[in-house]
Amino acid sequence: MKIGELAMTALTPVETIRYYEREGLLPKPGRSDGNYRIYEAQHLEHLQFIRHCRSLDMSLAEVRELLMLKNSPLESCGNVNRLLDEHISHVSRRIRELRQLEKQLKVLRRQCGDGGAVNDCGILAELAHASQDGVGETKKRKSHLKAVHHPT
Amino acid sequence: MKIGELAMTALTPVETIRYYEREGLLPKPGRSDGNYRIYEAQHLEHLQFIRHCRSLDMSLAEVRELLMLKNSPLESCGNVNRLLDEHISHVSRRIRELRQLEKQLKVLRRQCGDGGAVNDCGILAELAHASQDGVGETKKRKSHLKAVHHPT
Protein backbone atom coordinates (compact mmCIF):
# COMPACT_ATOMS: atom_id res chain seq x y z
CA MET A 1 0.00 0.00 0.00
CA LYS A 2 1.00 3.62 -0.50
CA ILE A 3 1.68 6.07 2.28
CA GLY A 4 -1.76 7.66 2.19
CA GLU A 5 -3.48 4.37 2.82
CA LEU A 6 -1.10 3.50 5.62
CA ALA A 7 -1.75 6.91 7.13
CA MET A 8 -5.52 6.37 7.06
CA THR A 9 -5.30 2.88 8.47
CA ALA A 10 -2.98 3.83 11.29
CA LEU A 11 -4.66 7.19 11.88
CA THR A 12 -1.31 8.90 11.55
CA PRO A 13 -0.47 11.94 9.42
CA VAL A 14 1.60 11.21 6.34
CA GLU A 15 4.34 13.63 7.40
CA THR A 16 4.66 11.87 10.72
CA ILE A 17 5.23 8.54 8.97
CA ARG A 18 7.97 10.04 6.86
CA TYR A 19 9.40 11.62 10.01
CA TYR A 20 9.56 8.25 11.79
CA GLU A 21 11.36 6.82 8.80
CA ARG A 22 13.91 9.62 8.82
CA GLU A 23 14.45 9.03 12.53
CA GLY A 24 15.05 5.35 11.95
CA LEU A 25 12.01 4.23 13.94
CA LEU A 26 10.24 2.78 10.96
CA PRO A 27 12.16 0.62 8.46
CA LYS A 28 12.49 2.04 4.96
CA PRO A 29 9.91 0.51 2.67
CA GLY A 30 10.41 -0.42 -0.97
CA ARG A 31 9.67 2.03 -3.74
CA SER A 32 7.46 1.88 -6.79
CA ASP A 33 8.57 2.81 -10.29
CA GLY A 34 7.49 6.36 -9.64
CA ASN A 35 9.50 6.45 -6.39
CA TYR A 36 6.44 6.10 -4.15
CA ARG A 37 6.88 4.29 -0.84
CA ILE A 38 5.25 0.85 -0.86
CA TYR A 39 4.37 -0.60 2.53
CA GLU A 40 3.68 -4.17 3.65
CA ALA A 41 1.59 -5.50 6.51
CA GLN A 42 4.55 -5.57 8.89
CA HIS A 43 5.06 -1.87 8.39
CA LEU A 44 1.55 -1.26 9.58
CA GLU A 45 2.11 -3.37 12.68
CA HIS A 46 5.36 -1.60 13.36
CA LEU A 47 3.77 1.81 13.03
CA GLN A 48 0.90 0.83 15.29
CA PHE A 49 3.34 -0.29 17.94
CA ILE A 50 4.99 3.12 17.82
CA ARG A 51 1.68 4.94 17.94
CA HIS A 52 0.47 2.90 20.85
CA CYS A 53 3.61 3.76 22.80
CA ARG A 54 3.23 7.40 21.90
CA SER A 55 -0.37 7.38 23.02
CA LEU A 56 1.04 6.31 26.39
CA ASP A 57 3.26 9.40 26.26
CA MET A 58 6.48 7.49 25.92
CA SER A 59 9.29 9.46 24.31
CA LEU A 60 10.65 8.39 20.95
CA ALA A 61 13.86 7.41 22.75
CA GLU A 62 11.86 5.01 24.91
CA VAL A 63 10.06 3.66 21.88
CA ARG A 64 13.38 3.12 20.16
CA GLU A 65 14.60 1.17 23.18
CA LEU A 66 11.49 -0.98 23.24
CA LEU A 67 11.83 -1.71 19.54
CA MET A 68 15.38 -2.87 20.09
CA LEU A 69 14.32 -5.14 22.95
CA LYS A 70 11.58 -6.50 20.77
CA ASN A 71 14.18 -7.47 18.21
CA SER A 72 16.38 -9.39 20.62
CA PRO A 73 13.98 -12.18 21.51
CA LEU A 74 16.39 -14.18 23.63
CA GLU A 75 16.84 -11.56 26.27
CA SER A 76 14.61 -11.62 29.29
CA CYS A 77 11.92 -9.05 29.72
CA GLY A 78 13.57 -7.46 32.71
CA ASN A 79 14.51 -4.47 30.65
CA VAL A 80 11.03 -4.03 29.32
CA ASN A 81 9.75 -3.98 32.85
CA ARG A 82 12.39 -1.54 33.96
CA LEU A 83 11.60 0.83 31.13
CA LEU A 84 7.92 0.71 31.88
CA ASP A 85 8.43 1.19 35.60
CA GLU A 86 10.57 4.23 34.97
CA HIS A 87 8.01 5.68 32.64
CA ILE A 88 5.27 5.12 35.19
CA SER A 89 7.34 6.94 37.75
CA HIS A 90 7.79 9.87 35.39
CA VAL A 91 4.07 10.09 35.02
CA SER A 92 3.42 9.80 38.74
CA ARG A 93 5.96 12.46 39.53
CA ARG A 94 4.43 14.83 36.99
CA ILE A 95 1.00 14.26 38.51
CA ARG A 96 2.34 15.19 41.94
CA GLU A 97 3.96 18.31 40.52
CA LEU A 98 0.79 19.40 38.80
CA ARG A 99 -1.32 18.84 41.91
CA GLN A 100 1.03 21.14 43.82
CA LEU A 101 0.76 23.66 41.04
CA GLU A 102 -3.01 23.50 41.00
CA LYS A 103 -3.09 24.20 44.72
CA GLN A 104 -0.82 27.23 44.40
CA LEU A 105 -2.83 28.60 41.52
CA LYS A 106 -6.07 28.30 43.44
CA VAL A 107 -4.60 30.14 46.38
CA LEU A 108 -3.41 32.84 44.04
CA ARG A 109 -6.79 33.11 42.42
CA ARG A 110 -8.39 33.96 45.75
CA GLN A 111 -6.11 36.97 46.18
CA CYS A 112 -8.15 39.09 43.84
CA GLY A 113 -10.39 41.71 45.41
CA ASP A 114 -12.96 41.05 42.72
CA GLY A 115 -14.10 43.79 40.41
CA GLY A 116 -11.55 46.39 41.42
CA ALA A 117 -9.03 48.07 39.20
CA VAL A 118 -5.87 46.35 38.16
CA ASN A 119 -3.92 48.59 40.48
CA ASP A 120 -5.44 46.89 43.50
CA CYS A 121 -5.42 43.40 42.09
CA GLY A 122 -4.03 41.08 44.70
CA ILE A 123 -3.04 38.54 42.09
CA LEU A 124 -0.64 40.82 40.28
CA ALA A 125 0.74 42.01 43.58
CA GLU A 126 1.32 38.44 44.65
CA LEU A 127 3.02 37.53 41.39
CA ALA A 128 5.42 40.42 41.74
CA HIS A 129 6.75 38.86 44.93
CA ALA A 130 9.68 36.56 44.49
CA SER A 131 8.23 33.30 45.67
CA GLN A 132 11.11 31.45 44.08
CA ASP A 133 9.61 28.08 44.88
CA GLY A 134 12.22 26.01 43.22
CA VAL A 135 12.53 28.53 40.43
CA GLY A 136 16.26 28.44 40.47
CA GLU A 137 16.94 24.77 40.74
CA THR A 138 19.49 24.81 38.03
CA LYS A 139 19.46 21.06 37.76
CA LYS A 140 15.71 20.70 37.69
CA ARG A 141 15.21 17.57 35.73
CA LYS A 142 13.12 17.94 32.66
CA SER A 143 10.19 15.77 31.92
CA HIS A 144 9.39 14.45 28.48
CA LEU A 145 5.66 14.36 29.01
CA LYS A 146 3.45 16.70 27.09
CA ALA A 147 3.02 20.18 28.46
CA VAL A 148 -0.17 21.75 29.71
CA HIS A 149 -1.17 24.40 27.24
CA HIS A 150 -3.43 24.40 24.26
CA PRO A 151 -2.45 27.14 21.80
CA THR A 152 -6.02 27.01 20.46
CA MET B 1 24.11 45.85 38.24
CA LYS B 2 25.45 43.67 35.46
CA ILE B 3 23.72 40.65 34.01
CA GLY B 4 25.64 38.14 36.10
CA GLU B 5 24.53 39.72 39.35
CA LEU B 6 20.94 39.92 38.16
CA ALA B 7 21.16 36.28 37.19
CA MET B 8 22.38 35.26 40.63
CA THR B 9 19.82 37.35 42.44
CA ALA B 10 16.91 36.13 40.40
CA LEU B 11 18.24 32.57 40.19
CA THR B 12 17.94 32.69 36.43
CA PRO B 13 20.56 31.73 33.86
CA VAL B 14 22.17 34.62 32.02
CA GLU B 15 21.16 33.27 28.62
CA THR B 16 17.56 33.10 29.73
CA ILE B 17 17.61 36.76 30.69
CA ARG B 18 18.96 37.71 27.29
CA TYR B 19 16.34 35.47 25.72
CA TYR B 20 13.52 37.26 27.57
CA GLU B 21 14.90 40.56 26.35
CA ARG B 22 14.96 39.34 22.76
CA GLU B 23 11.39 38.17 23.15
CA GLY B 24 10.33 41.56 24.43
CA LEU B 25 9.31 40.28 27.86
CA LEU B 26 12.00 42.20 29.70
CA PRO B 27 12.62 45.88 28.81
CA LYS B 28 16.01 46.65 27.32
CA PRO B 29 18.36 47.98 29.97
CA GLY B 30 20.95 50.71 29.54
CA ARG B 31 24.48 49.90 28.49
CA SER B 32 27.84 50.66 30.01
CA ASP B 33 30.78 52.11 28.12
CA GLY B 34 31.94 48.61 27.34
CA ASN B 35 28.47 47.70 26.01
CA TYR B 36 27.50 45.66 29.07
CA ARG B 37 23.85 45.61 30.09
CA ILE B 38 23.21 47.64 33.25
CA TYR B 39 20.09 46.75 35.21
CA GLU B 40 18.09 48.70 37.79
CA ALA B 41 15.90 47.49 40.64
CA GLN B 42 12.76 47.53 38.50
CA HIS B 43 14.36 45.09 36.10
CA LEU B 44 14.85 42.65 38.94
CA GLU B 45 11.22 42.98 39.98
CA HIS B 46 10.11 42.54 36.40
CA LEU B 47 12.22 39.45 35.98
CA GLN B 48 10.97 37.96 39.22
CA PHE B 49 7.41 38.47 38.09
CA ILE B 50 8.15 36.51 34.94
CA ARG B 51 9.93 33.74 36.82
CA HIS B 52 7.13 33.43 39.30
CA CYS B 53 4.64 33.02 36.48
CA ARG B 54 6.88 30.48 34.80
CA SER B 55 7.22 28.53 38.03
CA LEU B 56 3.43 28.25 37.87
CA ASP B 57 3.84 26.76 34.38
CA MET B 58 2.28 29.66 32.58
CA SER B 59 3.34 30.03 28.97
CA LEU B 60 5.33 33.05 27.88
CA ALA B 61 2.26 34.16 25.94
CA GLU B 62 0.27 34.18 29.16
CA VAL B 63 3.04 36.04 30.94
CA ARG B 64 3.08 38.59 28.15
CA GLU B 65 -0.65 39.09 28.56
CA LEU B 66 -0.34 39.55 32.30
CA LEU B 67 2.42 42.07 31.85
CA MET B 68 0.23 44.07 29.51
CA LEU B 69 -2.65 44.01 31.97
CA LYS B 70 -0.29 45.11 34.69
CA ASN B 71 0.62 48.13 32.62
CA SER B 72 -2.95 49.27 32.05
CA PRO B 73 -3.86 50.09 35.65
CA LEU B 74 -7.28 51.50 34.92
CA GLU B 75 -8.72 48.32 33.58
CA SER B 76 -10.54 46.00 35.93
CA CYS B 77 -8.97 42.75 36.95
CA GLY B 78 -11.59 40.67 35.22
CA ASN B 79 -9.08 39.72 32.58
CA VAL B 80 -6.50 38.69 35.13
CA ASN B 81 -9.03 36.40 36.70
CA ARG B 82 -10.06 34.98 33.39
CA LEU B 83 -6.49 34.24 32.43
CA LEU B 84 -5.81 32.55 35.72
CA ASP B 85 -9.00 30.51 35.58
CA GLU B 86 -8.13 29.28 32.13
CA HIS B 87 -4.67 28.34 33.23
CA ILE B 88 -6.04 26.45 36.21
CA SER B 89 -8.33 24.53 33.91
CA HIS B 90 -5.40 23.61 31.67
CA VAL B 91 -3.61 22.21 34.67
CA SER B 92 -6.64 20.31 35.92
CA ARG B 93 -7.27 18.81 32.52
CA ARG B 94 -3.67 17.65 32.25
CA ILE B 95 -3.89 16.03 35.67
CA ARG B 96 -6.95 14.09 34.57
CA GLU B 97 -5.17 12.99 31.40
CA LEU B 98 -2.13 11.82 33.29
CA ARG B 99 -4.19 9.89 35.81
CA GLN B 100 -5.81 8.03 32.95
CA LEU B 101 -2.41 7.34 31.50
CA GLU B 102 -1.04 6.10 34.79
CA LYS B 103 -3.92 3.64 35.05
CA GLN B 104 -3.33 2.28 31.54
CA LEU B 105 0.38 1.94 32.16
CA LYS B 106 -0.17 -0.01 35.36
CA VAL B 107 -2.52 -2.39 33.62
CA LEU B 108 0.06 -2.86 30.91
CA ARG B 109 2.79 -3.48 33.44
CA ARG B 110 0.86 -6.43 34.86
CA GLN B 111 0.81 -8.15 31.47
CA CYS B 112 4.36 -9.38 31.81
CA GLY B 113 4.85 -13.04 32.69
CA ASP B 114 7.84 -12.09 34.82
CA GLY B 115 11.26 -13.46 34.08
CA GLY B 116 10.45 -15.08 30.77
CA ALA B 117 12.07 -14.36 27.45
CA VAL B 118 11.14 -11.31 25.44
CA ASN B 119 9.32 -13.51 22.99
CA ASP B 120 6.65 -14.27 25.54
CA CYS B 121 6.49 -10.85 27.08
CA GLY B 122 2.88 -9.85 27.44
CA ILE B 123 3.78 -6.20 27.47
CA LEU B 124 5.30 -6.20 24.02
CA ALA B 125 2.45 -8.28 22.73
CA GLU B 126 -0.04 -5.83 24.14
CA LEU B 127 1.77 -2.86 22.67
CA ALA B 128 1.71 -4.40 19.23
CA HIS B 129 -2.09 -4.34 19.31
CA ALA B 130 -3.64 -1.28 17.85
CA SER B 131 -5.38 0.17 20.86
CA GLN B 132 -5.77 3.47 19.06
CA ASP B 133 -7.21 5.12 22.12
CA GLY B 134 -7.54 8.56 20.72
CA VAL B 135 -4.33 8.12 18.77
CA GLY B 136 -5.79 9.54 15.66
CA GLU B 137 -7.62 12.55 16.97
CA THR B 138 -6.21 14.87 14.40
CA LYS B 139 -7.46 17.89 16.25
CA LYS B 140 -6.16 16.81 19.64
CA ARG B 141 -5.55 20.04 21.44
CA LYS B 142 -2.05 20.63 22.58
CA SER B 143 -1.18 21.62 26.06
CA HIS B 144 1.53 24.10 26.94
CA LEU B 145 2.45 22.48 30.24
CA LYS B 146 5.74 20.79 30.62
CA ALA B 147 6.08 17.24 29.45
CA VAL B 148 6.80 14.20 31.58
CA HIS B 149 10.26 13.03 30.71
CA HIS B 150 13.66 13.71 32.12
CA PRO B 151 16.36 13.18 29.46
CA THR B 152 18.77 12.49 32.33
Next chain:
DNA sequence: AGAAACCCTGTAGCTACTATAGAGTCAACA
Protein backbone atom coordinates in the same frame (compact mmCIF):
# COMPACT_ATOMS: atom_id res chain seq x y z
C1' DA C 1 51.59 42.68 31.64
C1' DG C 2 49.05 38.57 31.65
C1' DA C 3 45.44 35.52 33.11
C1' DA C 4 40.91 34.66 34.82
C1' DA C 5 36.39 35.89 34.92
C1' DC C 6 33.07 38.20 32.99
C1' DC C 7 30.37 40.06 28.98
C1' DC C 8 28.93 40.53 23.90
C1' DT C 9 26.48 38.76 19.33
C1' DG C 10 24.98 35.20 16.51
C1' DT C 11 23.85 30.68 15.55
C1' DA C 12 22.56 25.85 16.23
C1' DG C 13 20.51 22.37 19.05
C1' DC C 14 16.77 20.09 21.85
C1' DT C 15 11.37 17.19 21.16
C1' DA C 16 8.07 15.45 18.12
C1' DC C 17 6.15 16.83 15.03
C1' DT C 18 3.62 20.32 11.47
C1' DA C 19 3.52 23.13 7.49
C1' DT C 20 4.83 25.03 3.83
C1' DA C 21 7.21 25.31 -1.37
C1' DG C 22 8.05 23.48 -5.59
C1' DA C 23 8.17 19.59 -8.20
C1' DG C 24 6.92 14.85 -10.01
C1' DT C 25 3.37 10.76 -10.74
C1' DC C 26 -0.86 8.56 -11.67
C1' DA C 27 -5.80 7.61 -12.79
C1' DA C 28 -9.88 9.28 -14.76
C1' DC C 29 -12.51 11.92 -17.81
C1' DA C 30 -13.68 14.86 -22.21
Next chain:
DNA sequence: TGTTGACTCTATAGTAGCTACAGGGTTTCT
Protein backbone atom coordinates in the same frame (compact mmCIF):
# COMPACT_ATOMS: atom_id res chain seq x y z
C1' DT D 1 -4.78 13.28 -26.44
C1' DG D 2 -4.85 16.68 -23.15
C1' DT D 3 -5.86 18.06 -18.79
C1' DT D 4 -7.60 18.11 -14.29
C1' DG D 5 -7.16 16.61 -9.67
C1' DA D 6 -5.53 13.77 -6.11
C1' DC D 7 -1.70 11.90 -4.62
C1' DT D 8 3.35 11.66 -3.77
C1' DC D 9 8.26 13.27 -3.50
C1' DT D 10 12.32 16.13 -1.22
C1' DA D 11 13.96 19.86 1.35
C1' DT D 12 13.42 23.44 4.51
C1' DA D 13 11.57 26.18 8.27
C1' DG D 14 8.64 26.74 12.11
C1' DT D 15 6.72 25.58 16.93
C1' DA D 16 8.21 26.60 22.94
C1' DG D 17 11.48 27.90 25.94
C1' DC D 18 15.27 27.71 26.55
C1' DT D 19 20.54 25.83 26.39
C1' DA D 20 25.03 25.56 24.51
C1' DC D 21 28.37 26.66 21.82
C1' DA D 22 31.94 29.74 18.83
C1' DG D 23 34.58 33.57 18.48
C1' DG D 24 35.31 37.64 20.00
C1' DG D 25 35.70 42.06 23.52
C1' DT D 26 36.06 44.02 28.58
C1' DT D 27 37.16 44.17 33.36
C1' DT D 28 39.45 42.85 37.31
C1' DC D 29 42.94 40.75 39.91
C1' DT D 30 47.69 39.65 40.76
